[in-house]
Amino acid sequence: MNGPASNHSGVRVQVRGLRKSFGDQPVLRGVSLEVEPGETFVIMGPSGSGKSVLLKHIIGLETPDEGDILIEGESVQSRGFMDKYRMAMVFQSGALLNSLNVAENVGLYLTEHRLKSPEEIRRIVAEKLEIVGLTGSEDKMPSELSGGMKKRVAIARALVVEPQLILYDEPTSELDPLMAVTIAEEIVNLKARIHVTSIVVSHDRDLAFGVADRIAMIADGEIIFVGKPAEVRACTEPGVRKFLAAEFKLNKT
Amino acid sequence: MFQNIGEMVLLLWRTIQSLPLIWRQRAKVFDQLFEIGNASLLMACILSVFIGGVIALQTGVLLVDRGLGSFLGGVVGVAIAQELAPVMMSILIAGRIGSAMAAEIGSMRVYQEIDALRTMNINPVHYLVMPRVVAIALTLPMLVIFAILVGWFGGAMVAAYNKHIAISFQAFFNSLRDTVEFHDVRNGLVKSFIFAIIIGLVCCHQGLVTIGGPRGIGRSVTKAVVNSIVLILIANYFLTRVLINID
Ligand SMILES: Nc1ncnc2c1ncn2[C@@H]1O[C@H](COP(=O)(O)OP(=O)(O)O)[C@@H](O)[C@H]1O
Ligand SMILES: [Mg+2]
Numbered sequence: 001m002n003g004p005a006s007n008h009s010g011v012r013v014q015v016r017g018l019r020k021s022f023g024d025q026p027v028l029r030g031v032s033l034e035v036e037p038g039e040t041f042v043i044m045g046p047s048g049s050g051k052s053v054l055l056k057h058i059i060g061l062e063t064p065d066e067g068d069i070l071i072e073g074e075s076v077q078s079r080g081f082m083d084k085y086r087m088a089m090v091f092q093s094g095a096l097l098n099s100l101n102v103a104e105n106v107g108l109y110l111t112e113h114r115l116k117s118p119e120e121i122r123r124i125v126a127e128k129l130e131i132v133g134l135t136g137s138e139d140k141m142p143s144e145l146s147g148g149m150k151k152r153v154a155i156a157r158a159l160v161v162e163p164q165l166i167l168y169d170e171p172t173s174e175l176d177p178l179m180a181v182t183i184a185e186e187i188v189n190l191k192a193r194i195h196v197t198s199i200v201v202s203h204d205r206d207l208a209f210g211v212a213d214r215i216a217m218i219a220d221g222e223i224i225f226v227g228k229p230a231e232v233r234a235c236t237e238p239g240v241r242k243f244l245a246a247e248f249k250l251n252k253t
Numbered sequence: 254m255f256q257n258i259g260e261m262v263l264l265l266w267r268t269i270q271s272l273p274l275i276w277r278q279r280a281k282v283f284d285q286l287f288e289i290g291n292a293s294l295l296m297a298c299i300l301s302v303f304i305g306g307v308i309a310l311q312t313g314v315l316l317v318d319r320g321l322g323s324f325l326g327g328v329v330g331v332a333i334a335q336e337l338a339p340v341m342m343s344i345l346i347a348g349r350i351g352s353a354m355a356a357e358i359g360s361m362r363v364y365q366e367i368d369a370l371r372t373m374n375i376n377p378v379h380y381l382v383m384p385r386v387v388a389i390a391l392t393l394p395m396l397v398i399f400a401i402l403v404g405w406f407g408g409a410m411v412a413a414y415n416k417h418i419a420i421s422f423q424a425f426f427n428s429l430r431d432t433v434e435f436h437d438v439r440n441g442l443v444k445s446f447i448f449a450i451i452i453g454l455v456c457c458h459q460g461l462v463t464i465g466g467p468r469g470i471g472r473s474v475t476k477a478v479v480n481s482i483v484l485i486l487i488a489n490y491f492l493t494r495v496l497i498n499i500d
Contacts, residue, residue, distance in 0.1 A: 061368050082374040089372040095365040099357075109373045112380065114277075154369075161373065 010038040010197030011085055011164045017067035018057060020050075027053050029221040030067070040191055040198040042208040045218035046243060051201040052092060054218070055167045058199065059089050071165065085165065088158035092169040094150035096142040096157070102129070103138035106156045128156040131186055133179065147174040155183060159190065166190070168200045172207050180207060187211050205244070209233075217243060257480075260462075261454045264382065268454070271376070271383045278384050285388030289350050293396060296349065297342060301400040304337050305329065305407030313411070313418035322418065326425040327432025329408040334437040335444075338400040340489055343448035346393055347481035351456035354385055355477035358460025359470040367461070377461065386453030393449035394442045401441060405429060440496045447492060448485045455481045 013035040020028040027050045035041040043051055056062045058069055060076040069076045071085060096105045104111070106128055107121045116124065129135055132152035142150060151174055158166055168187070172180035184207050190196050202208055208215055208229070215232045217225040217240050224239045225232065232240065275282065309329050316325050358381055361367050367377050405426075412420040459477035463469050 056368070059372050061371060082371075087372065089369075091365050091369060093365060095369040097361070097366050097369070098364070108375070112373070112375045 009164065009195045010191075011072050012037050012070075013041075013058060013165065013197060013199070014070040014073075015054075015058065015067070016070070018054070018064050018069065019066040020053060020057065020062065020064055027221050028057070028064075031218070031221070031223055032067075033216055033223060033226065035197055035199060036213075037197055038191065038195045039213045040187065040200065040211050042200045042202060042212035042215045043218055044202060044205075044208055044215060044243065047203070049218050050221045051218060052169055055089065055169055055199065055201055059087055059165075059167055086161050086163045087165045087167070088161040088163040089167040090151070090154045090158050090169060090171055092173070094142075094147070094154040096145075096150055096153055098142050100142075101138065102134070102140050102142070102145075102153050105142070105153060106160055108157065109161050124160060125156075128159045129153075131159065132156045133182060148176065148179060151175065152179070152183070155186070159186075162194060163196055164194075165197045165199070168198065168202070170202055170204075171200065172202065172204045180204065183207075184210050219243070257458065257462075261458050264378070264458050264461075265450070265454055267378045268383050268386050271379045272387075274379050274383065275387060278379065281380075281384035282388050282391075285385055286392055289346070289388060289392045292353075293346060293349050293392075294399075296345060297396050297400050298403055300341060300345060301338065301403035302407035302410075304341055304400075305333055305404035305409075306411040308332050308337060309408035309411040309418070310415060313415065313420070317418050317420075322420050323424065323428055324432070325412055325418070325420055326409070326428030326430075329412075329425075330405060330429035330433040331437050333404040333408065334401050334433060334441045335493075336441075336489075338397050338404055339441045339445040339448060340485065342393060342397050342400050343445060343452065343485050344482055346389065346396070346449070347452045347456070347478050347485065350389065351452045351481050352474050352478050354453070354456040355460045355463075355474045356470055358382075358457055359463035359473040362461060362463045363466060363469060382453075382457040382461075385457055386450060389453045390446055390449040393445045393452075397441055397445040398438075401438060436500050440500075443496065444489065444492050447488060451484050451488060452481045455484060 015031055015033045018028050018031040031054060043054065045051055053062065057064055058076070060081065063077065074081060097108065100108065103125050106125045110116045110121045110124065125138065126135070129137060132155050134149065134152055134156065145153065151171065155171065171183050171187070175183060187198055187200065188211055191198060200207070200211065212229050214226060214228055216223050217232070219239050225235055225237050227235065235241070309325065312328050313322070313325050316322050316328065370377050370380060409422050409425045412418050412425045413422050456477040459473045459480070463473040
């Protein structure tokens with residue numbers, strides 16, 4: 001059960017005509033986008049617009065009603081797909097295993113797939129925890145952590161995978177500004193170090209404009225704009241303007 | 254309940270397929286074994302004494318009145334080994350352990366822990382279901398052996414000390430030894446093994462399909478226990494039919 005060959009390079013992600021409804025509520029209404037290998041792609045949009053659902057489709061946790069998701073040209077729904085590529089997702093809530101302590105959570109991928117010896121795993125876990133500023137929290141249980149700490153442990157757990165594609169669901173939403181900057185830096189570093197493809201869902205304008213190669217705006221299950229940060233700033237589309245302006249107001253209160 | 258049977262058969266198949274990984278998951282199996290033993294041994298003991306006692310009381314009075322008191326040990330012995338110990342222990346485990354499994358897996362489902370496992374390419378069947386099903390399938394038959402012995406003892410106590418029955422310990426166990434054969438106990442164990450698999454699958458399955466927040470978990474737990482018990486009692490009839498034909 002070894003991971004795929006450790007070619008440290010990001011993967012290309014294509015989403016084509018993705019539709020998904022829950023019951024009779026359409027959540028994604030024909031989403032198409034393409035993310036280049038090694039690109040950092042940020043998806044912004046109001047809450048409830050289907051961002052988390054889109055991420056879950058990209059990593060194969062949800063099955064599309066229509067359309068498909070291709071990674072390096074292969075459907076994520078195809079058999080054995082997960083054995084071929086290393087992917088990681090940082091869930092909005094962290095989604096740590098509550099029965100395991102921090103170190104076990106962070107090292108889970110390596111222990112379950114028996115990729116490293118216990119000493120090596122301990123060293124890697126300590127190294128990743130240091131990156132997210134949680135050195136020495138190895139023995140804490142998730143129930144003892146704040147929301148932001150859980151999120152950071154979840155990020156450490158994703159880093160351990162040395163992923164080719166990493167999905168962040170609102171990585172900075174529960175962090176203080178300093179830690180948000182640290183996480184943003186780590187998103188950029190990871191890209192520089194292993195040339196990972198990153199897809200970041202966030203409301204955080206600073207994060208988005210700070211890390212993004214390109215930004216997509218999503219509203220009501222549809223992509224309304226895609227472009228470089230400068231293009232988004234210059235965009236006159238009412239939906240985009242409204243969202244960015246609303247965020248300014250929110251930031252002031 | 255019955256629309257889920259197909260899914261449970263599939264889960265059983267996936268669990269069987271993952272059995273080769275049992276050595277790798279041994280730590281989790283041991284954790285579960287320990288938990289099950291810890292949670293159920295005392296309760297099993299108390300339950301078995303009273304079950305043995307009540308069956309001796311009911312049949313004892315009936316048999317003694319007809320001058321058939323010397324058969325009491327055999328009747329109680331077979332009833333406990335074949336029916337009461339496996340069924341009652343399974344119901345106990347469904348309520349005590351199955352409910353906890355459904356709750357734990359259900360909350361992992363609701364709080365996206367299972368999604369997180371899947372993104373790490375960790376199969377929830379290997380990681381969660383298989384160790385639990387194996388642990389129940391190992392412990393329940395052991396618990397049943399224990400319950401049979403304690404139940405016989407409880408029956409003998411009542412037979413000896415109830416004034417109306419008044420059959421000595423020795424007479425009770427002589428009758429028991431003459432009547433109860435190896436296959437009576439074996440059948441009890443075979444049944445309990447199958448009930449164990451039913452409990453493990455039903456409860457893990459219910460956990461995995463949990464939707465909605467904390468209320469969803471509560472609903473899953475109730476369903477897991479009720480469905481386990483219903484399936485155990487239905488399966489018990491058919492298993493008895495099959496096992497009677499074999500002997
Ligand atoms: N498993 C599900 N079942 C039913 N509805 C869902 C499910 N997941 C998400 N939804 C609905 O889809 C919509 C978009 O959700 P989500 O992607 O989480 O929004 P956000 O953009 O805030 O991340 C919401 O209205 C939510 O209620
Ligand atoms: Mg979301």
